[in-house]
Amino acid sequence: MLGRPDITSFALGQPAPELFPVEAFIKASREVLASNPGALSYNLPLKSLKAHIVQLMAMRGVVCNESQIVVTTGAQQAMAIVSSLLLNRGQQLLVEEIIYEGIQLAVRPNEPEILTVPTDLETGMDTEEVEWLLRKGSNPAFIYAIGDGHNPLGVTLSYEKREHLVRLAQRYGVPILEDDVYGLLHYEGKPVSPMRAMDERMVFYAGSFSKILAPGLRIGWLVAPEETVPLLSSLKYGNDIDTSTFSQQVTCAYLASGGFPEHVKLLCEEYRIRRDAMATSIAEHFPDCVRVVVPSNGMFMWLELPTHLDALELLRFAIEAERVGFMPGVAFAVTGAERASHSIRLSFPNCPAPQIREGIARLGRIVKASCS
């Protein structure tokens, strides 16, 4: 679908390209290259970037210091090296039944035995079930959790469940890998702090500039338990030596210019408009039996269609007859294939509101026709 411009695609977790601060990046690239050709060399992770990340973490309610930070090539690498560190081959891993497919790819080289728990669409991961598994002797290498803007379910993990999960991590000695790449894309209500704010020994926090600045920078980071930083850095080196110094310096120059908080505000305003356009259009054009999770964070809206519908078949119809694309739920199913088979994930940041309204109306026709 990537290569077909005639398709309205709600499939990918792409930020809006028209909102990238392109002029600022052109300026930053020129400044960086003209003042320091060393930006094109290998280098140690930039201390100045770490200082910016410390500030950004404070915006998320997390107090940390530079010696707890590992700069990575996107959050995906952060997850890959945490998996390398914590997960021995064949060991257990705990995730939700329906979850970001990238974590499955990140851990695959270690061939874990994957344990799953269900997710409540209003409060997030079922932490009672986590407790039950741990109490009966399961011993996962870590628990993977997305606190805000769950991919693909959109849900926010409640404050109570975050506390519960952290208590379990402490009691059973099982670390948490907290994926917070959507945390700053917040649309309503009071933001909840990440679990890293509650515990800095058991929580490995993964962040990224991909969703709040640009994926093409390939810059993410870990806020890790400090004693693990040397080994994580060595695993990172073994993976790709260093994260592009050029990207790091361009990002630093951009952040130093002071426009970042305003930029995040702009993203939140515009993405909220797009999210609302999508939710309103769904209410208008989809049958009532469709369950919709309207997220307060992130990029994704999760729809559960009537159980007799096959989302993969729907996708074929939608592309052929109405030129609309989305991700079928099964793409994210670890063990939750039954629920996922009649569900779809829609991404809303990547299209302007009028295109969203038109695309959803077209998709609604297909869903209605399939329901009747």
Place this chain on the structure above:
Amino acid sequence: MLGRPDITSFALGQPAPELFPVEAFIKASREVLASNPGALSYNLPLKSLKAHIVQLMAMRGVVCNESQIVVTTGAQQAMAIVSSLLLNRGQQLLVEEIIYEGIQLAVRPNEPEILTVPTDLETGMDTEEVEWLLRKGSNPAFIYAIGDGHNPLGVTLSYEKREHLVRLAQRYGVPILEDDVYGLLHYEGKPVSPMRAMDERMVFYAGSFSKILAPGLRIGWLVAPEETVPLLSSLKYGNDIDTSTFSQQVTCAYLASGGFPEHVKLLCEEYRIRRDAMATSIAEHFPDCVRVVVPSNGMFMWLELPTHLDALELLRFAIEAERVGFMPGVAFAVTGAERASHSIRLSFPNCPAPQIREGIARLGRIVKASCS
């Protein structure tokens, strides 16, 4: 040492920053960003970049096509994903006794049993020893080899040994991971084609723009057996999703401008001057008992000092008394610690010739004093 500008460092495999085509990169960055904000998005690997890589491989005497290429975040990631693909935990791996430390880091998550063979300083890896190991039943997941500009030994693997190694790979069904990041930095004699030119089923070829353009781009590639490309691409996705689209497009724009062959020629001319300055100064200032490998490719000169010298101790003296840095041989020793303990690796591209001459004279004083 990285942070001390008062030190003349021959330690790191850094290209000369003053030779980076900075103006061309400034122009390319502006053009790419101004014409297509999508350069900052996630994307599939660029077909146009693969087409350039096919041409570049032809410069190396290798015929390949785009469907055999995996774009990676530097050659290091290429090695990491080949290791993930081929190496099961605890399996055997065959390398030289003294070898690039990055391969050891790349394979470490798989905890291989490492088999080693010695290296002849004039013809490279001892392929008779490889044959002996294979014949007596060793079964490594792959053989790692650097054909040109061996890191750290500087040696070129002879044509006969390349043929021998490829025959062994075919006969025993053991793939070769060929690290060719220094191949285009060629200073004298007729270039020898990589082993990939002899076999496209058993040879995984790793290339990179780091040494011939700029490490800060973080762009490398694999030329792999075609049937392994889908799985390698999926392993790459699991590692870091994609290689910076921005970097890929800037590199493409630079390559399309046509200046690349001239740039490589310039690098070879200037690095040859630096190499010669280093070799001449060593002849002048070091005692006769020091054995020097003057490489016809790459970035490194290997020196074997009298056996009673401890290179680590020498490094401490050299930094304190003469402010000169280098890599002690032990940094590269898998099993060759005895040979490595009195050896050092000097990198010559990173300093202009006058600085090389001065630094080598200072280092020579220390070595002479230690010898007498």
